[in-house]
Amino acid sequence: MVTVRFIDGSESECKAGTPVADVLKEHLDKKTFKKTVAARVDGTVVDLSTPLKDSGAPVEVEPITLDSKEGLAIYRHSTAHVLAQAVRSLYKGVKLGIGPVIEDGFYYDFDVSRPFTPEDLLKIEKKMKEIVKGNAPIAREELGKDEALRLFRELDEPYKVELIDEIEGDTVSVYRQADFVDLCRGPHLPSTGRIRAFKLLSIAGAYWRGDENRKMLQRIYGTAFPEKAELDDYVKRIEEAKRRDHRRLGRELDLFSMNDDVGAGLVLWHPDGAAVRSVIEEFWKREHARHDYSLIYTPHIAKLDMWKTSGHWEFYRENLYSPMDVEGQDYIVKPMNCPFHIQIYKSRIRSYRDLPIRYAELGTVYRYERSGVLHGLLRVRGFTQDDAHIYLTPSQLEDEIQEILKFTLYILRSFGFNEYDIYLSTRPEKYVGTIENWEKAEGALKSALVAEGLEFYIDPGEGVFYGPKIDIKIKDVLGRAWQCSTIQVDFNLPERFDVTYRDERGQAVQSIMIHRALMGSLERFFGCLIEHYAGAFPVWLAPVQAAVLSVTEKNEGYAASVYRRIREAGFRVELDTRNETLGYKIREARLRRIPYMVVVGDK
C-alpha cells in the first residue's frame, strides 16, 4: 500500500501501481477533477496515468488544473501534438520539427515540400477536430535512446533524431496517440478528447533551431483554451489590439507617415505628431537642465577614421551606411552620438573636480536594419535618441547610476508608463576592461535596482562587450516588448579615445563613461505612447488640446474670440466654424481624440 498525502494535509491509502488519476478522482470534487490535466507527485510533474509507487514514505500528490499556467501549458502542448498528428496524416513526406508552448498559445515547425496556405490551415483544423473527436488516449513510453533513434529513423524524422542525439541520459520519453508518436518530455492530457477550443492563427517561416544557416521550416501558430468563450475573448482581444496599432492610428490621426519615395524605415512627422514630439522634447530639455545635464548638439556625419578609432567600423559595420567621399576623405552618417560627446569632453583637460560631466543630446542617428525587421515607428532606420553620456570617476559610479535610474523612472512615469520588464545584463565571455571594474559596475547597477525596489531579470553573459547594462522594455499592444530605456557602463570607449581626468595628484586617470537613453528613441517612444493611450493622449501631450465648435454662422465671431483667448492662454486649440452640423463637428473632434470641446452657440 502507498500512503498519499494531499496538499491540504489529508492522507489516504491506495494500492501500489494505482494511477494518480484514480487517487485524485476520489479526493477531489467533480468540478476540480474535471479541470485536472496532470499531477505533481513528490514535486515532479507527471501524467495522470502515472502509477504511484511504494517508496516506503508517504507520497505527496497535488493536482495541476487548467486554472494554473502550468496546466494550461500542458493543455496547449497536447493541442500542438494534435496539430502535428493532423499535418502528418494530411501531408506525405512531412517531417516534424519542434512544437513548444509559447505565451498565449503554441506552434509547431514542419519541413514540408510546399509551404502551407491559409486554406491548408482550415483543412488542418478540420482534421484536428476529427482527432479530438476520436478521443484517443495519449500514452507515455520510456525508450532507450538506441530504441528511440531506431524508431524515429524508421519514421523518417531526421529532426527528431538530431534532438535525441543531443538529449543527455540513457532514456527518452515518447508520447503516442492513435498511430501518431512524438518525442516529448511531457506531460500531456490523458486523451485528445480533452481538448475543447483551439484555433490555428498564422503561418510563418522559421529556421530550424533558429539558425539562419539551416533549413527554413514552416511554422504554424495556434492557441487553445479550455472554453470556447475564452478563445472568442482572445480573438476579440487581438482585434482590439489591432485597433490600437500605432501604424493605423498614426495614419488615422495624421501623426506621421512613411513613404515609398523617401525609403523604408524613414519617418515623416506630420504637424500633429510633431506637436506631440515638440512637447516631449521641451519636457525632456527642462528635466535634463533640472538634473544637471548640459545640452549639446553634434553633426550628422563624421570622418570614417573616427569610427575606426571608436571600433564601430570594425564591430558594427553591418549596421553602418556606406562611406561618402568628401574631398578624398571618407565620411559616414552617424550611427551613434558617443564619439562626438567624447570629443567635446576631450576639448580641454578635465579635473576630478569637474566630474561627473553630463552631456545630453537629442541626436538623430542612422543605422542600417535589414528590411525584414522594420516595424512602424518601433524599428526604423533613422531615429532620434534621447542620448546622454556621463563621465565620472570610479567612486562616483554607484551614486550616479542610482540617480540615473531614478531619473529614468520619473520620466517614464510622467508619460504614464508604470509597467515594464527590466533586465540586467552581465559580463559576456568576450569583454574589455578589468574584472574588478565589471564587478563594481554590475554591483552598482544591481544595487540601484534593489534600492528602487524594482523587480528585474538577470541576463547572465548578455552584457555588451564594453560593459554591463540595464535595459527597460515597454510592451506594445500585441505584447511585443520594445526596449526603450537603457543604462550602459562603458569601459571601452574611454580606453580607445583616451578619455581621462586629472586626479588629486594631477595624474591622468581613465574616466568611466555611462551611456544612457531614457526614452530610447523618440520614434519608438512615440509609437509606444500612441498604443499606450490608443491615440487619446493626455491633455499635456495632445496635439490639439481643445476645439472651439460654433453651432451656426451667427456664432462665428464669438467663437473666434473664444478661440483667440484660449490660444493666447498658451493652449493648442482649433476653431471649427465650418458649414456643418454640430453633431458632425463633435463626431469629428471625438474621432480625433481632442480632449476638450468648447461648443459656442446662442444658448
Next chain:
RNA sequence: GCCGGCGUAGCUCAGUGGUAGAGCAACUGAUUCGUAAUCAGUAGGUCGGGAGUUCGACUCUCCCCGCCGGCUCCA
C-alpha cells in the same frame, strides 16, 4: 536578408484576359442647424515600378520597390 501573404482613388475595399467600381474623405452648391455622419452635384486612377507573354494585361510570367506576419538580427 530568409519564408509566406499582400500592393486598385487620400482611406476602407469590390473587380479572374476584352473601355476601372462603391462607401467615406475632398471640392462646389443648397441648408443655419445644440451634442457621434444634413442634402445634392462634381472631380479624382500610367491598378506600386519595370520587363515579358498576348491581337489585347489590373488580371498570366520574371525582376525590383514597399507593406504585413514570423524567423534571424538588434554592439
